[in-house]
Amino acid sequence: MQINLNQISKYFDANKAILKDLSLSIFEGEVLGLIGPSGCGKSTLLRILAGLEVATHGDLEIPCEINQQTSFVFQDPALFEWRTVAANVGLPLELKGIKNSIIEHCVEVELERVGLLDAAHKYPSELSGGMRMRCSLARALVTNPKLLLLDEPFAALDEMTRDQLNQDLLNIQSKNKMTILFVTHNLFEATYMSQRVLVMQSNPGKIAADIPVSLPEPRCLDLRLTGEFQDSLKLVQAALREVDK
Amino acid sequence: MKKYVPSVILFITFLLIWDLAIRSFNISPFILPSPKAVFEIFADQHQELLDATLQSALIAVAGFVLSILIGTIISLLMSQSKIIELSIYPYAIFLQAVPIVAIAPVFILWFGAGTKSMILISMIISLFPIVTNVSTGLRSIEKDVMEMMWLYKASRWQILWKVRFPSAVPNFVIGAKTSAGLAVVGAIVGEYFTGLSGESRGLAFLIQSNQQNANYPFLFATSISAALLGFIIFSVVSTLGEWIIKKGHFERKVS
Numbered sequence: 001m002q003i004n005l006n007q008i009s010k011y012f013d014a015n016k017a018i019l020k021d022l023s024l025s026i027f028e029g030e031v032l033g034l035i036g037p038s039g040c041g042k043s044t045l046l047r048i049l050a051g052l053e054v055a056t057h058g059d060l061e062i063p064c065e066i067n068q069q070t071s072f073v074f075q076d077p078a079l080f081e082w083r084t085v086a087a088n089v090g091l092p093l094e095l096k097g098i099k100n101s102i103i104e105h106c107v108e109v110e111l112e113r114v115g116l117l118d119a120a121h122k123y124p125s126e127l128s129g130g131m132r133m134r135c136s137l138a139r140a141l142v143t144n145p146k147l148l149l150l151d152e153p154f155a156a157l158d159e160m161t162r163d164q165l166n167q168d169l170l171n172i173q174s175k176n177k178m179t180i181l182f183v184t185h186n187l188f189e190a191t192y193m194s195q196r197v198l199v200m201q202s203n204p205g206k207i208a209a210d211i212p213v214s215l216p217e218p219r220c221l222d223l224r225l226t227g228e229f230q231d232s233l234k235l236v237q238a239a240l241r242e243v244d245k
Numbered sequence: 246m247k248k249y250v251p252s253v254i255l256f257i258t259f260l261l262i263w264d265l266a267i268r269s270f271n272i273s274p275f276i277l278p279s280p281k282a283v284f285e286i287f288a289d290q291h292q293e294l295l296d297a298t299l300q301s302a303l304i305a306v307a308g309f310v311l312s313i314l315i316g317t318i319i320s321l322l323m324s325q326s327k328i329i330e331l332s333i334y335p336y337a338i339f340l341q342a343v344p345i346v347a348i349a350p351v352f353i354l355w356f357g358a359g360t361k362s363m364i365l366i367s368m369i370i371s372l373f374p375i376v377t378n379v380s381t382g383l384r385s386i387e388k389d390v391m392e393m394m395w396l397y398k399a400s401r402w403q404i405l406w407k408v409r410f411p412s413a414v415p416n417f418v419i420g421a422k423t424s425a426g427l428a429v430v431g432a433i434v435g436e437y438f439t440g441l442s443g444e445s446r447g448l449a450f451l452i453q454s455n456q457q458n459a460n461y462p463f464l465f466a467t468s469i470s471a472a473l474l475g476f477i478i479f480s481v482v483s484t485l486g487e488w489i490i491k492k493g494h495f496e497r498k499v500s
């Protein structure tokens with residue numbers, strides 16, 4: 001099962017194509033990093049995949065099951081201040097009308113997974129930035145998504161917290177095997193997380209390079225010090241330089 | 246308790262200067278009665294003052310509660326339909342700009358010189374802060390949040406209950422605080438217009454009758470009672486509102 005984008009174009013106004021003839025296939029269980037200059041249309045591409053925007057031309061083939069089970073993580077955690085961590089995480093299930101006892105169980109499992117179980121009864125105002133993001137991540141994961149879209153999810157966090165969350169996300173992915181597409185401005189993060197790094201160019205936005213990153217799995221942070229990693233990183237960096245000219 | 250010390254000292258100083266001014270400048274009691282005379286009224290006529298204050302308080306509270314109920318319903322309707330909003334909102338603003346003294350006689354003409362009119366006048370004057378604040382709160386939901394709810398396929402009612410209402414609580418409290426003060430003004434102004442022939446025996450009656458009888462210490466004591474009533478109602482609403490916000494974690498997020 002794969003997702004195909006064929007010759008996708010997006011115009012917000014008739015004169016300027018934000019995305020132009022963009023084609024891309026996303027395979028099941030892949031982790032894809034999306035990088036590119038600011039304003040090239042990365043968020044727009046993600047939003048089209050989520051259904052938040054509609055492509056002007058071209059077609060988007062998403063298998064129905066995947067479409068039904070897509071989660072989106074915004075850069076801002078977008079938590080409800082009046083709900084506890086547990087109630088925030090349970091929200092998507094609550095909206096589906098699922099029984100409370102089941103919600104409680106799912107929430108507990110998810111909080112355990114993102115390491116937030118101790119904070120279950122805290123309110124967002126009592127959390128650090130990293131914890132807020134974990135909570136947002138747990139909310140996205142609680143529905144067991146097949147496709148997880150993240151738009152610069154950890155950009156506002158310090159490096160150590162970001163590394164931690166990257167690692168946690170990789171660990172979760174290695175168990176759940178969901179497909180992940182994430183936007184980032186951080187080359188290390190893109191290279192470390194992804195099986196493929198997609199480099200976008202701007203004006204008009206399209207995929208300029210598609211760089212496979214074959215590194216030993218499971219990945220752990222020490223990998224970043226190896227020569228293999230540096231080689232992949234250089235490739236990604238060169239591709240980004242190319243489009244940024 | 247410590248934070249009240251400066252204001253209490255200021256109050257005592259104020260009383261002393263008041264008293265001193267009357268003695269040293271020989272101010273006639275018809276212009277400014279002495280603090281002692283006013284205090285004597287509070288001591289001797291406390292029953293009459295208390296009755297009048299309670300009567301006005303009841304009207305103000307009734308008007309305030311009604312304005313909260315009606316104001317919330319109006320805001321709710323406006324948040325659910327653009328057409329309703331576009332048709333009601335201009336009138337809400339317009340009515341807010343009309344001076345209460347211009348509306349009060351009309352209400353008395355329609356509903357009689359009784360409690361009903363006074364409650365309605367108090368309600369009308371305290372309604373708009375609720376409408377403007379609550380409808381702003383119900384409407385201003387961040388784009389991210391709305392998109393998230395859309396992705397979760399939340400229904401209109403779920404969005405209303407789980408997002409709009411809780412988001413609007415801080416705005417509701419701001420509106421209620423303004424409204425509480427105005428409800429007291431409305432209750433007293435309303436009673437003014439029913440005149441001395443009216444059945445009501447609230448603060449406005451006492452103010453008017455003391456004015457006519459030239460009982461100035463009593464007039465002052467009544468005015469002070471009216472000010473105290475406004476202050477107490479505002480403080481209760483304000484404290485209760487802050488408590489709800491704190492207890493329910495409804496504060497608008499800073500990050």
Ligand SMILES: Nc1ncnc2c1ncn2[C@@H]1O[C@H](COP(=O)(O)OP(=O)(O)OP(=O)(O)O)[C@@H](O)[C@H]1O
Nearest residue numbers: 012013018036037038039040041042043044045183
């Ligand atoms: N709703 C919209 N209406 C009009 N123009 C839009 C809209 N959304 C995005 N754009 C435009 O589309 C272009 C791409 O925006 P997009 O947010 O996808 O870029 P991005 O690659 O995510 O940038 P960044 O790295 O800064 O987040 C920008 O020029 C932006 O102004």
Ligand SMILES: [Mg+2]
Nearest residue numbers: 042043044151
């Ligand atoms: Mg973006």
